Amino acid sequence: MDKVSTNSKNHYTWGNNCDGWHLVESASLSVIQERVPKGESEVRHFHRYAEQFFYILSGIATIECEGVIHKLHTHQGLHIPATKKHTLSNQQNEDLVFIVTSTPPSHGDKIFCE
Template sequence: MIIKSKENAEHFIWGEICDGWHLVKTPTLSIIQERVSHGCSEVRHYHEKAEQYFFILSGEAEMEVDGKINILKRNQGIHIPAGIIHKLGNKSKEDLEFLVTSTPPSHGDRVLVEA
């Protein structure tokens, strides 16, 4: 077993200035640590098969779920079942760091939804 952290995990960039680190990447499970700069957000979407759990490590997230805005703070999390439209954003003045767990992995399973 290998101890994983941001320092030794596979890194990727999304949305031009946001970071992700694959802590676990198997055919059945994905755990990613992500950093979202202030003022940035994802696009509204859902996953056909993957269910996800977002857990805030630092900062404050604005998570829209089926049109309802939820504010998540440090040490809080939210479960997003498959098929539920959601969008995560960071409207605070500091960076947002969180873990997102997806099963099965959500890559290739995302369906974009217009505003």
């Protein structure tokens, strides 16, 4: 077992200038740290199998899930069960940094909504 950080793990980009680092990648668990600049968001979607937990490290996240808006501040989290349609956005002026934990891993399990 090795220590992990954003300096030692695989980095990827998504959307418009958003960053992700796979901190844990296994067959049953995914832990990712992400950074979302101001004004950016993901596309509304759901996961057939993966449930997710979002935990805010800095900034304020706006998560819409099944029509309900949740504002998450630093050191707050939200569990999104599988099959629930959701989107995350940063509507603030500072970067949003958070951890998203998925089990099973959510990559390849994302279904985009119209």
